[in-house]
Amino acid sequence: MKLDGKVVLITGGASGIGLAAVKLFLENGAKVAVADINASSGNQLIESLPHEHLAFFKTDITKESDCHQTVQNVLSRFGAIDVLINNAGIEIVSPIHEMALEDWHRILQVNLTGVFLMSKHTLPHMLEKKSGSIINTGSVGGLVGWPDIPAYNATKGGVIQLTKSMAIDYAAHQIRVNCIAPGIIDTPLNEKSFLDNHTESLEIVKKEKAKVNPMLRLGKPEEIAGVMLFLASDLSSYMTGSVVTADGGYTAR
Numbered sequence: 001m002k003l004d005g006k007v008v009l010i011t012g013g014a015s016g017i018g019l020a021a022v023k024l025f026l027e028n029g030a031k032v033a034v035a036d037i038n039a040s041s042g043n044q045l046i047e048s049l050p051h052e053h054l055a056f057f058k059t060d061i062t063k064e065s066d067c068h069q070t071v072q073n074v075l076s077r078f079g080a081i082d083v084l085i086n087n088a089g090i091e092i093v094s095p096i097h098e099m100a101l102e103d104w105h106r107i108l109q110v111n112l113t114g115v116f117l118m119s120k121h122t123l124p125h126m127l128e129k130k131s132g133s134i135i136n137t138g139s140v141g142g143l144v145g146w147p148d149i150p151a152y153n154a155t156k157g158g159v160i161q162l163t164k165s166m167a168i169d170y171a172a173h174q175i176r177v178n179c180i181a182p183g184i185i186d187t188p189l190n191e192k193s194f195l196d197n198h199t200e201s202l203e204i205v206k207k208e209k210a211k212v213n214p215m216l217r218l219g220k221p222e223e224i225a226g227v228m229l230f231l232a233s234d235l236s237s238y239m240t241g242s243v244v245t246a247d248g249g250y251t252a253r
C-alpha cells in the first residue's frame with residue numbers, strides 16, 4: 001500500500017481518526033498536508049512529529065476563502081494533491097424538537113458544506129491531471145438511525161449521497177470518490193460527547209457503548225486510518241462510489 005511521493009490533503013488531521021491517518025500515511029511514504037481549524041493542535045502536531053513531508057494549514061472548512069487558500073498553499077508546498085480526505089466533522093447531541101437552528105446550521109456547514117467546499121476547490125487540479133482519490137468520512141449514522149444525534153445522521157447521509165454522486169460524475173476523469181462509514185471509534189470527539197451527555201465515568205460509558213457492537217469493543221482510530229490508506233492506494237483502483245463500513249459488525253445485524 002505504499003504511497004511513495006503521493007500528496008495527501010486531510011481535513012481534521014490534528015485529532016482522532018485524522019491524526020492516526022496522518023501518521024500512517026507518513027509511514028507509507030506520502031507527503032501529508034493537514035487542514036484543521038484548531039491551530040494549537042496543528043502546531044503541536046508539527047512540533048511533536050517534525051517531518052519534511054508534513055505541513056499544517058489552519059483552515060476552517062466552512063469558509064470558502066480558507067478552502068481555496070489551503071488548496072493553493074498545498075499545491076505551492078508539495079506541487080500536487082493526489083488524495084483528498086474530507087475527514088473533519090463535529091457531533092451535536094440533541095433531539096430535533098430541542099435543537100437550536102444555529103446548531104442545525106453549524107453541523108450542516110462543517111459536516112456537509114465543508115466536504116463540498118474542499119472538493120470544489122481540489123477537483124479542478126485533479127481534473128487537470130486526470131487522476132485523484134477523494135475519501136469522505138461518513139458514519140454508520142448515515143446508514144442507520146443512531147439515537148440522539150439526528151442532525152449528525154442527516155449530515156452523514158448527505159455525505160454518502162454526495163460521495164456516490166461525485167463518483168459517477170468524475171469516474172470518466174479517473175477520479176475515484178469513496179466513503180468510509182466508521183462505527184463508534186475511541187476519539188476525543190466521542191470522549192467529549194460521552195462526558196457531556198452522561199453522568200457516569202468515561203470508563204463506564206465506554207464499556208456500555210462497546211456492548212452495542214458484535215465485536216464488543218470500540219474501534220481504534222488506527223483501524224479507520226487503515227481503511228483510508230487502502231482507499232487512497234492503487235489496491236482499491238476499481239472502487240468508486242463505495243461506502244465501506246468499519247464498525248465492529250454494528251450494521252451487519
Ligand SMILES: NC(=O)c1ccc[n+]([C@@H]2O[C@H](COP(=O)([O-])OP(=O)(O)OC[C@H]3O[C@@H](n4cnc5c(N)ncnc54)[C@H](O)[C@@H]3O)[C@@H](O)[C@H]2O)c1
Pocket residue numbers: 011012013014015016017018035036037038041059060061062087088089090110114137138139140181182183184185186187188189190
Ligand atoms: N469517533 C467516532 O466514533 C466517529 C464515528 C463515525 C464517524 N466519525 C467521523 O470521523 C471524523 C473524525 O472524527 P474524530 O472522532 O476523529 O473527531 P475529532 O474531534 O477527534 O477530530 C475532528 C477534527 O476536526 C477538526 N474540525 C472541526 N471543525 C472543523 C472545521 N470547521 N474546519 C476544519 N477542521 C475542523 C477538529 O479541530 C478536530 O481536529 C468526523 O467526520 C466524524 O464525524 C467519527
